[in-house]
Amino acid sequence: MNPYSGHILLVDDEPAFQRLGAAWLQGLGFRVTLAGDVDSALQSFREARPDVVLLDLVMPPSLKPEAGLSLLEAFREVPVIVITGHADHALALEATERGAWDFIAKPVDPELLRLIVGRAVQKARLEQEVQALKAAASVDEDYGIVGHAAPVRALRDMIRRVGPTRLSVVILGPTGTGKELVARALHKTGARNGAPFVAVHCGAVPAELLESELFGHLKGSFTGAHRDQPGLLASADGGTLFLDEVGEMPAPMQVKLLRFLQEGTYLPVGGRELKRADVRVVAATHRDLPGMVADGSFREDLFYRLKGIVLRTPPLDERRDDVPLLATLFLKRAVGARRRAQLAPDAAAWLAGQPWPGNVRELQSLMDCAAALAEPNARGEVVVGLDALLFAQGSGDGSAKPEPEPRRQGLDEAIAELEVRMITAALNATNNNRSESARLLGISRVGLLKKLDRLGLRQDHPAAER
Numbered sequence: 001m002n003p004y005s006g007h008i009l010l011v012d013d014e015p016a017f018q019r020l021g022a023a024w025l026q027g028l029g030f031r032v033t034l035a036g037d038v039d040s041a042l043q044s045f046r047e048a049r050p051d052v053v054l055l056d057l058v059m060p061p062s063l064k065p066e067a068g069l070s071l072l073e074a075f076r077e078v079p080v081i082v083i084t085g086h087a088d089h090a091l092a093l094e095a096t097e098r099g100a101w102d103f104i105a106k107p108v109d110p111e112l113l114r115l116i117v118g119r120a121v122q123k124a125r126l127e128q129e130v131q132a133l134k135a136a137a138s139v140d141e142d143y144g145i146v147g148h149a150a151p152v153r154a155l156r157d158m159i160r161r162v163g164p165t166r167l168s169v170v171i172l173g174p175t176g177t178g179k180e181l182v183a184r185a186l187h188k189t190g191a192r193n194g195a196p197f198v199a200v201h202c203g204a205v206p207a208e209l210l211e212s213e214l215f216g217h218l219k220g221s222f223t224g225a226h227r228d229q230p231g232l233l234a235s236a237d238g239g240t241l242f243l244d245e246v247g248e249m250p251a252p253m254q255v256k257l258l259r260f261l262q263e264g265t266y267l268p269v270g271g272r273e274l275k276r277a278d279v280r281v282v283a284a285t286h287r288d289l290p291g292m293v294a295d296g297s298f299r300e301d302l303f304y305r306l307k308g309i310v311l312r313t314p315p316l317d318e319r320r321d322d323v324p325l326l327a328t329l330f331l332k333r334a335v336g337a338r339r340r341a342q343l344a345p346d347a348a349a350w351l352a353g354q355p356w357p358g359n360v361r362e363l364q365s366l367m368d369c370a371a372a373l374a375e376p377n378a379r380g381e382v383v384v385g386l387d388a389l390l391f392a393q394g395s396g397d398g399s400a401k402p403e404p405e406p407r408r409q410g411l412d413e414a415i416a417e418l419e420v421r422m423i424t425a426a427l428n429a430t431n432n433n434r435s436e437s438a439r440l441l442g443i444s445r446v447g448l449l450k451k452l453d454r455l456g457l458r459q460d461h462p463a464a465e466r
């Protein structure tokens with residue numbers, strides 16, 4: 001990869017240096033954004049998201065080095081190269097102590113600038129890669145199914161046990177609860193991992209096309225069939241076929257699917273020769289499949305063929321304690337690895353109290369929306385508070401949820417309830433890290449420990465940090 005392909009924020013108030021420095025860096029292949037004072041430097045950092053900052057410490061309006069030094073904290077996510085005068089050795093050392101990655105003296109030697117900036121960009125890239133790998137690793141451990149709630153832990157345990165078998169699986173659960181995520185996890189944990197995972201939404205394909213979609217068709221078998229077309233069963237051969245919303249499958253197609261499941265063979269539309277495919281079938285629906293069997297709208301024999309085992313994805317309402325954790329995950333994903341992001345305690349507590357009829361998907365889209373609307377603070381962090389969430393919710397679907405009716409209770413009781421909600425939310429959002437939770441809540445660690453004892457929360461939230 002070209003070592004000179006990064007994005008540099010050049011912060012210097014001297015127009016001549018801006019011009020020459022930018023031209024030299026651009027000539028090497030870097031993208032350059034310019035800023036000439038403290039405020040525009042902060043704004044450009046937020047908007048341009050550079051890989052590296054070149055920073056002159058003495059700038060308007062104050063022309064005092066302290067103003068430049070204070071920017072080091074705001075830019076701490078990326079390597080900062082400080083530009084100093086020749087006589088400013090002490091200042092350069094102080095800048096390095098306060099987080100600058102390197103320094104270079106004016107008048108700047110262009111070759112030295114090339115070397116230092118090139119190294120800084122490489123460091124920035126490595127750090128970005130490490131962050132991305134860490135994020136991916138922490139998600140992979142749980143097959144991307146995040147949550148500490150008992151039904152979620154039980155679900156992951158079942159996936160670990162059922163994934164490697166050949167059993168077919170039916171996943172039942174309300175919309176947006178992660179059924180497809182579970183199906184993919186089953187595929188990933190099984191021996192078919194390297195083969196394709198093919199999903200078909202049985203309700204989204206018109207009934208008359210579903211057969212050809214699954215089994216394929218031969219040229220001329222119907223108007224518009226201009227050539228032979230293999231179906232999704234053929235594409236999934238050796239892997240997993242995920243039948244999403246299987247409850248929507250029309251009755252004639254149910255018969256044909258059953259035949260395939262029993263015999264392992266199928267007939268493409270317009271074909272005479274049976275084809276064979278080796279697929280593991282995982283089916284899912286938000287509908288009450290056993291109820292549909294009982295009322296005759298879903299074939300009983302097919303249901304028993306599909307249901308080697310039944311897994312259930314719980315509604316988000318039944319795993320409220322996971323809401324802040326999931327919300328923080330989605331917020332971080334939406335903001336990206338290069339920015340820090342966190343949920344303010346009032347936001348976490350509010351989220352945990354919402355009904356979530358659209359389940360995890362609804363929470364995810366709210367966090368996507370909040371992340372898109374949120375402005376990073378002066379330190380480049382995105383902190384989503386309750387006001388931002390309410391705003392995002394209003395702009396998301398235009399229907400702010402009404403606040404629940406206040407219950408009749410005394411002030412002490414109400415305060416204790418609020419404390420429990422905010423503390424639980426902070427602990428969940430930080431994986432029970434007490435120091436981090438105390439910081440989020442704006443209290444000391446000792447203060448938090450006392451509250452945990454007073455509110456009887458200590459045993460529910462064992463300490464995570466050593």
Ligand SMILES: Nc1ncnc2c1ncn2[C@@H]1O[C@H](COP(=O)(O)OP(=O)(O)OP(=O)(O)O)[C@@H](O)[C@H]1O
Pocket residue numbers: 144145146147173174175176177178179180181182244285286313326360361364
């Ligand atoms: N426990 C979880 N951890 C992380 N992400 C989750 C979790 N559960 C669901 N999601 C995310 O929520 C979104 C909705 O999940 P998914 O599509 O799997 O739900 P579904 O039950 O199949 O929905 P539908 O019934 O509408 O098809 C996806 O982006 C998924 O990654």
